[in-house]
Amino acid sequence: MPADLNLLPRMAITAEAIDVASLREQLFDHAAGAFVSFEGWVRNENEGKSVTRLAYEVYRPLALSIGEQIIDQTLQHVGARAALAVHREGELELGGCAVWVGVVSKHRDEAFRATRQIIDRIKVELPIWKKEFYADGDSGWVNCERCAAHGHSHAELINPV
Amino acid sequence: MPADLNLLPRMAITAEAIDVASLREQLFDHAAGAFVSFEGWVRNENEGKSVTRLAYEVYRPLALSIGEQIIDQTLQHVGARAALAVHREGELELGGCAVWVGVVSKHRDEAFRATRQIIDRIKVELPIWKKEFYADGDSGWVNCERCAAHGHSHAELINPV
């Protein structure tokens, strides 16, 4: 795949609101027929508890290098043209955009697959931790999705500290 | 799935540039954790020919009713929260956004699957025809993807008229 767009670095961490319009424009490409984007928004409920806000802790050096590697591997593997990803750190309110991933490709199948692969890997491979604050005053660190999928018990970890 | 957002009609046809920021905002929803959008952009090449611009002809009454039905069926089938879709008609320049689909859901899998299903069906079920104009001065109506996938010969149809 030609890499006409000079987008490096393609993974970013920001403490500011994510500017989705600007990110989309960076991917404009006359050789691309498809653009797919994913956004993760702060939801008002998780596992039955009412969420009021949350905070992300990020270890930037490794989050950036692993994110860059994920995007690079995905573009090559899927054959999409270009991709960008941004993850928030710090506090977010309900409805806030916590993560954005965008991919352009010649045809749509590649853009859908690459966007999905990138967000799936970002969620389990980047050193990023999410602390949820609940309506009842509790708070807790959310466990990684991979562990949840494997059915491990993490009672000790999801209890508020 | 609750339908908190009052978005009807959810399928639109427009002769103006698609306002993606406004469409995204219409889907804001504190109970949604995932937002996926797809855009089809006018590409500078199709099947080896250099494309300079294109024009969509749309039969609005059926494009709107079939589009509405596709979104309704997909939301129910996949279990996503809400969706919107817009398709352009008339002339578009290179890089122009020809179609936009956006879906919000509680978790990301539903948003990815619903977005993909909606665009896949829009492309083959709506009465919309694309005429491409080429750098060599030719022009031609593009055949439906379903026919191409089935390997039918459409030599008579892709020749310029």
Place this chain on the structure above:
Amino acid sequence: MKSVQVQYFALFRERAGMSHERVETDATTLLELFNQLQHRHGTADPHGHCKVALNDVMAEWQQPFADGDTVLFFPPVAGG
């Protein structure tokens, strides 16, 4: 004989040199009507390629139609 309104789209419209016309016909199905109008739309066999709608509802080629109906002939679509 029935009198129906026929509408042509995209390639069919360009080939027919018109977007619609009133047609007097003895055809009983939409397929028969389509075949009688081959000199307009230029296509010998619509199956698997083209679609037909009757009074703004998608229809089957073997479907009958009535005097006063509106018939829409759609060449292969290509949205997106």
Place this chain on the structure above:
Amino acid sequence: MKSVQVQYFALFRERAGMSHERVETDATTLLELFNQLQHRHGTADPHGHCKVALNDVMAEWQQPFADGDTVLFFPPVAGG
């Protein structure tokens, strides 16, 4: 004895009450070091849950480390 810089994140940081400390240790693998510091991070077994990085590169639990290295202990991540 080796002297290493240890960094704790998220839940580990809160439990340890510190983000980093200098540790003198006779541990030979990262797993041994993790277990020696259980009174800080509070976790008995990191396998399948937690990750470790050595000098800003992801590492294996059985990996050795050297005097002067920086060791990062990551509780289960949850991006997005």
